[in-house]
Amino acid sequence: MTRPPLAAIVLAAGRSTRMRSERPKVLHEVLGLPLVLHVVRAARDAGAERVVLVVSPEHREAVAAALAGEEGLDFAVQEEARGTAHAVLAARDALGGFRGTALVLMGDAPCVRPRSLEALLREHRARAARCSLLSGRLDDPRGYGRVVRGPDGDVTAIIEEKDADPATRALREVNTGTFALELPACWELLERVEPSPHTGELYLTDVVQLARASGARVHAEPAADPGDALGVNTRAQLAQVTATLRERINAEHMARGATIVDPRTTFIDARACLEEDVRIEPFTVIEGPCRVARGAVVGPFAHLRGEVEIGPGARVGNFVEVVRSRLGAGSRALHLAYVGDASLGDEVNVGAGTVFANWDGQRHRECEVGRGASLGANTVLVAPARLGAGARTGAGAVVVRTEVPPGDTFVGVPARSRSGAEGSEA
Numbered sequence: 569m570t571r572p573p574l575a576a577i578v579l580a581a582g583r584s585t586r587m588r589s590e591r592p593k594v595l596h597e598v599l600g601l602p603l604v605l606h607v608v609r610a611a612r613d614a615g616a617e618r619v620v621l622v623v624s625p626e627h628r629e630a631v632a633a634a635l636a637g638e639e640g641l642d643f644a645v646q647e648e649a650r651g652t653a654h655a656v657l658a659a660r661d662a663l664g665g666f667r668g669t670a671l672v673l674m675g676d677a678p679c680v681r682p683r684s685l686e687a688l689l690r691e692h693r694a695r696a697a698r699c700s701l702l703s704g705r706l707d708d709p710r711g712y713g714r715v716v717r718g719p720d721g722d723v724t725a726i727i728e729e730k731d732a733d734p735a736t737r738a739l740r741e742v743n744t745g746t747f748a749l750e751l752p753a754c755w756e757l758l759e760r761v762e763p764s765p766h767t768g769e770l771y772l773t774d775v776v777q778l779a780r781a782s783g784a785r786v787h788a789e790p791a792a793d794p795g796d797a798l799g800v801n802t803r804a805q806l807a808q809v810t811a812t813l814r815e816r817i818n819a820e821h822m823a824r825g826a827t828i829v830d831p832r833t834t835f836i837d838a839r840a841c842l843e844e845d846v847r848i849e850p851f852t853v854i855e856g857p858c859r860v861a862r863g864a865v866v867g868p869f870a871h872l873r874g875e876v877e878i879g880p881g882a883r884v885g886n887f888v889e890v891v892r893s894r895l896g897a898g899s900r901a902l903h904l905a906y907v908g909d910a911s912l913g914d915e916v917n918v919g920a921g922t923v924f925a926n927w928d929g930q931r932h933r934e935c936e937v938g939r940g941a942s943l944g945a946n947t948v949l950v951a952p953a954r955l956g957a958g959a960r961t962g963a964g965a966v967v968v969r970t971e972v973p974p975g976d977t978f979v980g981v982p983a984r985s986r987s988g989a990e991g992s993e994a
Contacts, residue, residue: 573668576611580675600837606678614685651769704797712742913939
């Protein structure tokens with residue numbers, strides 16, 4: 569069956585005033601991705617074929633650059649900050665002659681889940697509604713507009729907190745800022761929104777009263793999870809959504825067969841991939857598109873970042889940082905080591921205190937360590953350096969841009985072959 573046309577309008581023109589930041593608010597990161605990218609991907613997972621980001625003139629280039637890896641995005645510029653209804657109208661030209669349902673999403677609300685969007689769309693279409701919205705129930709609804717329902721359960725109004733009386737403020741159902749609008753019919757409603765007498769802004773929430781006045785019913789679909797309603801205006805709220813998304817990501821990995829010993833102290837990037845039977849010990853941070861293969865153990869107090877690949881059965885232990893590197897199957901770096909820009913074969917042992925000195929003052933350079941090699945405690949490999957299969961270094965060896973032959977042992981500062989033959993310069 570052909571799916572009805574679906575587009576998404578993501579409002580991403582907000583500034584970082586309350587965050588006290590020069591960076592556009594939607595580009596602040598949560599678990600490796602900008603806030604707005606979490607929203608874009610949720611919209612796409614819910615079926616949006618077209619995505620339009622509404623941005624401010626001064627931040628258009630920054631937002632476009634940050635999302636350069638995402639294909640199929642269109643941008644619309646809200647020339648003046650005149651409110652959310654005005655921002656949605658700014659997307660009209662980018663959507664051209666689109667006819668169908670448009671999801672309107674807030675670019676600073678990264679916790680919205682595809683299943684909540686799918687439920688909203690399902691009810692919106694089943695009721696043949698012109699306008700529907702996603703609501704959330706919060707224990708602490710301060711700062712959010714309240715959803716007011718009539719006796720029939722339909723939405724009669726959304727009242728901003730500053731305009732609410734005590735009875736309305738006591739309501740816990742809030743507006744998440746996510747709407748489903750039928751286009752082109754709702755363009756006319758948006759054009760009829762009047763400026764707020766308090767701020768002069770044009771609020772998207774006023775579409776509710778306009779739709780009701782035209783005789784249409786307005787449905788509010790509760791979000792699948794109260795956390796879906798969370799948005800970001802302050803640093804404290806940024807920490808709150810980070811905690812929510814961290815909990816979700818960790819739960820997803822555990823459902824797929826990874827063991828996370830203490831999810832409360834474990835941070836895993838949204839781009840990371842963990843295979844079955846991986847074990848993540850407490851106080852581990854995994855940043856970037858890291859891949860941890862079946863049976864590997866990471867942590868405690870370990871840090872992976874960048875494009876890291878941990879092979880099957882490999883171990884990364886206490887206070888070990890691995891950056892842009894690969895550890896082969898069964899390799900071990902168990903204590904107090906820095907492994908940067910390195911490729912380690914299978915069954916390599918990295919002794920305590922080992923450092924891959926990958927920065928030459930101008931650029932990062934790489935080291936290679938062959939299968940079955942063993943690095944003694946406090947070894948320093950000054951890149952580029954290569955150790956052949958089965959090669960070894962003594963404790964405290966400093967291998968300076970040298971190639972260590974397979975099976976040989978290098979010791980000293982600078983390191984030389986224990987047999988007396990010097991290694992070749994890499």
